[in-house]
Amino acid sequence: MTETDIDASTAPPVRVGLVDDQALVRTGFRLVLDAEPDVEVVGEAGDGRAALELVDANRIDVLLMDVRMPGMDGIAATAQVTARHPETRVIVLTTFDLDEYAFAAIRSGASGFLLKDVRPQELVAAIRTVHSGEAALSPRVTRRMLELFAAELPIDGSAAAREDAAADPAPLDALTTREREILVAIAEGLNNGELAERFFLSESTVKTHVGRVLQKLGARDRVQLVILAYELGLLAPHGGAPSDR
Incomplete structure (x- = not known):
């Protein structure tokens, strides 16, 4: 055993x-x-x-x-x-x-x-x-959740609305570059195994990063991280990173 x-x-x-x-x-x-x-x-x-x-x-x-x-x-x-x-x-x-x-x-x-x-x-x-x-939450449900969330924001979740939501980036200041990447990937719907594969990390290291992101952002779980990532302008309504243009 x-x-x-x-x-x-x-x-x-x-x-x-x-x-x-x-x-x-x-x-x-x-x-x-x-x-x-x-x-x-x-x-x-x-x-x-x-x-x-x-x-x-x-x-x-x-x-x-x-x-x-x-x-x-x-x-x-x-x-x-x-x-x-x-x-x-x-x-x-x-x-x-x-x-x-x-x-x-x-x-x-x-x-x-x-x-x-x-x-x-x-x-x-x-x-x-x-x-x-x-x-x-599957990636498909996560994308739909973001679309519905975007509809609740002013200007129907447009780029201008995302810029307003991201006007105060203070919560992100506490995150390292890797932790910010982890946050975006979580918001895309990736689980720990998929995070480990994307970033070439062990699952134990991924769990450590996820725990730190949750703690630093004061989020109770990944669902709150998805919503927070959109509010901070890190994710567009369709589930991908927003364009810089």
């Missing part, structure tokens, strides 16, 4: 909460997660207010949060959960690939975005990814 196997077998399970107004959806997710030895479903909730009560009463590592629910919706609940329990990571669930409500929940502090018809292995992988401190 390798050291990695030993660590995996002795690590406590990821404690998960399920929030959806449809009991059938919660049951389906529970069936998938109960089959995983390193995941424990701690409880369920049918709306945002019940989700808050669930997290207040239990230690939840990852909360699967539906967006559209009666009463308190997933957007308001996500904002309150992440404010009251910053150690809890929220993965937003939605029926629609381009759901602006899901984007609003991400802006409220969620660390991931999944469609409800996600394949079982992808659901489990997203939970593990978010629990490890990364974001469960």
